Amino acid sequence: MATSFKTLQASDVQASRTKLHEAIPVTGTIVSGTYLVANASTNVKNFSHGMFQSVYDYPFLSSSANHIFDITVGMSANSALSASTNVQGKQKLQLYNQMAQILVGHDATGSIREFDRDGDLTSGDKFHDGIFFNFSRLLVKDELQKGTFRMEFSVDPTGTYDQISRTNRVIKITDTSGSNSFKTNSPAGEYGILFVTSSTSGTLNTDLEHNQGLPCGLLYYQAGIAVLSSSLFKVHASGGLLGNELYGWGGNLAPNTGGKVTMSSASNFNIDEDLQGNSISGTADDLRNRLQDIYFANTTELNSTIYFCRANASDFNYSSNPTYLSKSQIRVKETREDSPVSYITTVGLYGANNELLAVAKLSEPLKKTPANEFTLRVRLDY
Amino acid sequence: MAFLDNSGDIILDAVLTDTGRKRLAAGDGSFRIAKFAVGDDEVDYTLYRNSNAAEGVHPSGSAYYDINILQTPVLEAFTNNTSIMNHKLVSYVRDDLLYLPVIKNNDTISQTVDKNTAALTDIPVGGYLVTTDYTTSDPDTFAASTATSPFRTFIGVIRGNRSFATAGQFICLDQGIDNTDLSIQKLDNADALRETQFLVEMDNRLGQVLSLDGNTVARPSFIDDDNIASYYFSLNSNGQYFAAPDGQAPGVAEFNRSTNETSPADTFSVIGDTNGGRYGTRFAFRLLAAENLQTSNVLFSKLGGNTASDYVSSGAVFRFIDSTIRVTGFTTGYRVDIPVRFVKKI
Numbered sequence: 001m002a003t004s005f006k007t008l009q010a011s012d013v014q015a016s017r018t019k020l021h022e023a024i025p026v027t028g029t030i031v032s033g034t035y036l037v038a039n040a041s042t043n044v045k046n047f048s049h050g051m052f053q054s055v056y057d058y059p060f061l062s063s064s065a066n067h068i069f070d071i072t073v074g075m076s077a078n079s080a081l082s083a084s085t086n087v088q089g090k091q092k093l094q095l096y097n098q099m100a101q102i103l104v105g106h107d108a109t110g111s112i113r114e115f116d117r118d119g120d121l122t123s124g125d126k127f128h129d130g131i132f133f134n135f136s137r138l139l140v141k142d143e144l145q146k147g148t149f150r151m152e153f154s155v156d157p158t159g160t161y162d163q164i165s166r167t168n169r170v171i172k173i174t175d176t177s178g179s180n181s182f183k184t185n186s187p188a189g190e191y192g193i194l195f196v197t198s199s200t201s202g203t204l205n206t207d208l209e210h211n212q213g214l215p216c217g218l219l220y221y222q223a224g225i226a227v228l229s230s231s232l233f234k235v236h237a238s239g240g241l242l243g244n245e246l247y248g249w250g251g252n253l254a255p256n257t258g259g260k261v262t263m264s265s266a267s268n269f270n271i272d273e274d275l276q277g278n279s280i281s282g283t284a285d286d287l288r289n290r291l292q293d294i295y296f297a298n299t300t301e302l303n304s305t306i307y308f309c310r311a312n313a314s315d316f317n318y319s320s321n322p323t324y325l326s327k328s329q330i331r332v333k334e335t336r337e338d339s340p341v342s343y344i345t346t347v348g349l350y351g352a353n354n355e356l357l358a359v360a361k362l363s364e365p366l367k368k369t370p371a372n373e374f375t376l377r378v379r380l381d382y
Numbered sequence: 383m384a385f386l387d388n389s390g391d392i393i394l395d396a397v398l399t400d401t402g403r404k405r406l407a408a409g410d411g412s413f414r415i416a417k418f419a420v421g422d423d424e425v426d427y428t429l430y431r432n433s434n435a436a437e438g439v440h441p442s443g444s445a446y447y448d449i450n451i452l453q454t455p456v457l458e459a460f461t462n463n464t465s466i467m468n469h470k471l472v473s474y475v476r477d478d479l480l481y482l483p484v485i486k487n488n489d490t491i492s493q494t495v496d497k498n499t500a501a502l503t504d505i506p507v508g509g510y511l512v513t514t515d516y517t518t519s520d521p522d523t524f525a526a527s528t529a530t531s532p533f534r535t536f537i538g539v540i541r542g543n544r545s546f547a548t549a550g551q552f553i554c555l556d557q558g559i560d561n562t563d564l565s566i567q568k569l570d571n572a573d574a575l576r577e578t579q580f581l582v583e584m585d586n587r588l589g590q591v592l593s594l595d596g597n598t599v600a601r602p603s604f605i606d607d608d609n610i611a612s613y614y615f616s617l618n619s620n621g622q623y624f625a626a627p628d629g630q631a632p633g634v635a636e637f638n639r640s641t642n643e644t645s646p647a648d649t650f651s652v653i654g655d656t657n658g659g660r661y662g663t664r665f666a667f668r669l670l671a672a673e674n675l676q677t678s679n680v681l682f683s684k685l686g687g688n689t690a691s692d693y694v695s696s697g698a699v700f701r702f703i704d705s706t707i708r709v710t711g712f713t714t715g716y717r718v719d720i721p722v723r724f725v726k727k728i
Contacts (some may be wrong), residue, residue, distance in 0.1 A: 001475070001713065002472050002473065002474050002574045002575065002713045002714050002715075003472070003473050003713055004415060004419050004470035004471065004472045004473070004684050004712075004713065004714075004715040005417045005418070005419050005470075006418055006419070006473070007416065007417045008415065008416060008417055008418060017417065025408075034416070075602060078435060098417075155678055200719045233692050254543055287716060301423060305415075307415060307418065309418045309420070311420065313473065315473045315479075316420050316471035316472070316473055316475070317471070317473065317477065318471065318472045318473070318474055318479065318482060318718065319422050319425075319427070319469060319470075319471050319472065320469050320470050320471070320472055320482075320711075320714065320715030320716045321422050321423075321425060321427060321469035321714075322469070322717075323425070323426050323427040323428050324427045324469075324482070325481075325482055325489060326434065327560060327561050327562075328481045328482060328483065328484055328559045328560040328561040329434075329481055329483060329561055329563075330479070330480055330481065331427045331428065331430055331432075331434050331435070331478055332427060332430050332432065332434075332447075332448075333479070334432055334433050334434060336478045336479075336480045337478065339477060340477060340479070341430075341448070342422060342449070342471045343422050343425045343451055343452070343454075344420045344421075344422060344471065345421065345422050345423060345424050345454075345456045346420065346421040346422070346456075346459075346466060346467055347396075347418060347419075347420050347421075348413065348418060348419045348420070348421060348454055348466070348467040348470075349402075349415045349417075349418050350416065350417050350418065350419065351405070351412070351413070351414060351415065352414065352416040352417075352583070353603050353604055354612070354614075355402075355405070355461075355463065355604055355606065355612075356401060356402070356463040356464075356466070356467055357398065357399060357402035357405060357413060357415055358396060358397065358398045358399060358401050358402050359396070359397060359399055359400060359459045359460070359461075359463075359466050359467065360395060360396035360397075360459065361386060361394070361395045361396075361456055361457065361458060361459045362386075362393075362394055362456060363386040363387060363388045363392050363394075363395070363456060364386075364388040364395045364452065364453075364454075364455075364456060365422070365424070365425055365451060365452055365454055365456065366392070367448065367452065368420075368471065370477050376394065376420075377394070378394060378396050378418075379394075379396060380396055380398065381419070
């Protein structure tokens with residue numbers, strides 16, 4: 001009996017699950033838009049509703065542009081700033097509540113919880129103001145890989161966006177403890193605490209409490225959202241994390257600003273003033289221009305079915321290829337005693353009613369004779 | 383599709399076909415891989431340089447016979463399920479086979495349109511014209527046309543309208559070993575080289591398979607996402623599509639060695655010649671044009687066009703769609719494509 005199909009036995013089909021990680025480096029020039037030619041279309045998209053700003057890796061009108069992340073800000077009703085916020089105040093409140101509702105959830109009374117500094121929702125400090133970086137699913141895939149996140153900001157007090165100011169006084173935000181210490185009490189999945197460090201002595205307020213630095217935000221791994229506290233851009237005397245002395249409080253730097261870390265030299269706003277008096281997209285502009293780079297690794301959970309297609313010695317040694325025959329005689333055989341030879345380039349996986357459901361191609365023809373056997377391992381990922 | 387990188391280790395590039403994705407999306411459990419086959423679509427065995435090769439044996443010896451084949455670049459996988467796995471590798475128990483069977487369109491029993499005596503242009507050479515509606519299928523329509531027109535000679539015209547279905551040509555295929563080195567014999571029923579199952583694939587928008595008596599419209603096993611219908615016929619359960627002595631197809635000459643010992647060849651066989659050849663099975667079916675082609679011109683506008691005036695000396699202009707009927711021996715894997723042109727008189 002001739003046959004061109006071989007039935008797959010139960011032992012020929014195996015399911016497996018693997019985690020695939022990709023490194024995602026995002027350079028500051030993409031985020032700030034400075035890599036683009038002046039006056040060309042921008043890779044930063046603002047919307048008429050003004051609720052957030054989107055960053056692409058290429059001018060967003062181009063079909064080849066990829067969405068990288070969105071930036072927005074919000075503040076809770078308990079924020080000291082909310083009462084006096086006069087630009088997009090309702091929207092900032094709405095955004096904080098929206099993000100908190102999704103990422104932190106509700107308490108027993110149904111009220112929206114606020115972002116918690118150490119993830120212990122029962123007590124402790126809350127982040128009343130939040131800066132949100134929402135990374136696109138294209139980059140995050142299934143989740144951010146724990147312990148890989150890094151984000152660097154310039155906290156130069158002058159607020160100018162020149163190259164020197166950008167590289168001055170850089171703080172590094174990481175989730176260093178994420179790989180072995182993360183929280184699970186969020187309705188949006190697992191999250192880790194973000195810590196800030198700086199290699200420049202005095203940039204941060206105190207000596208490091210421990211190797212991980214000072215808590216400054218939260219990173220939601222499955223949601224792909226980083227929540228930063230506005231305290232990152234404030235000196236300690238103003239309730240922030242930056243060193244007093246380096247920023248004019250008792251030191252000799254930037255004395256005219258009296259410890260003010262100016263978010264933009266044009267507006268002369270510090271972060272609180274920015275949140276109160278600037279639009280969301282304006283604040284996003286200021287934050288983008290302080291960003292040095294972002295790096296993380298994503299995770300894709302691959303569920304695979306592996307089909308072991310076993311071509312035994314007696315299998316598939318002849319071909320139905322029309323060039324295989326010349327007047328019905330097999331070309332590759334000179335005499336009846338010669339071994340048949342065929343060449344495999346393709347593996348087809350079929351349903352019970354012979355529908356071709358999947359196909360796999362070998363990168364080069366594989367010689368098949370009665371003297372050899374192959375197990376072709378075809379993996380389909382879902 | 384690009385070529386696969388063959389500079390390093392052998393890699394396997396696997397994708398779901400469009401039909402596979404459709405079945406997966408259906409979520410009804412119809413996506414279940416049950417078997418596999420292997421193919422060699424890219425391979426040209428004429429490059430195998432043994433003593434059978436036109437170029438002659440490779441001067442460097444047998445280790446180099448297949449050097450050109452092994453260097454063949456392989457394309458990435460197509461996702462269209464009907465565009466790939468065209469030629470499957472086949473398993474036979476025996477390793478000492480020197481001849482394998484083929485399938486040939488029998489243009490002696492059911493003459494193709496190019497068999498007309500007049501030289502015709504713009505015709506499916508080696509294939510058939512398939513009339514789609516009553517008027518085009520009715521011989522009276524062309525009573526005044528040139529005597530050598532296929533619509534008068536009835537050569538190479540399959541009447542696709544049900545009313546005339548049994549009057550026209552049909553598709554007939556002979557299977558067997560087409561080599562005259564072998565004496566004329568009928569392959570034994572138990573011979574692995576004898577094909578007893580055929581797969582017919584055709585565009586379901588254009589037509590269906592009809593039994594030779596014109597009474598039964600065959601049911602496709604499945605219709606894929608590209609409207610290609612696949613029909614399976616086996617000698618055991620569909621004997622009416624196989625000629626005697628294997629089956630009972632009405633109106634199709636028996637496929638057997640003649641009892642005349644001095645002239646044992648089957649009169650109508652296209653396998654072998656008067657001196658040699660091994661006869662397998664003879665498979666035949668009719669075509670029924672789709673209702674949509676009979677009543678509407680939309681598909682003609684979309685997929686086809688109009689012929690020149692006085693097409694094949696008929697005195698008429700036709701709408702037409704060119705297509706292919708693919709017939710594959712299910713176990714032996716050999717495949718033939720028969721060109722057809724669906725026509726409708728304007």
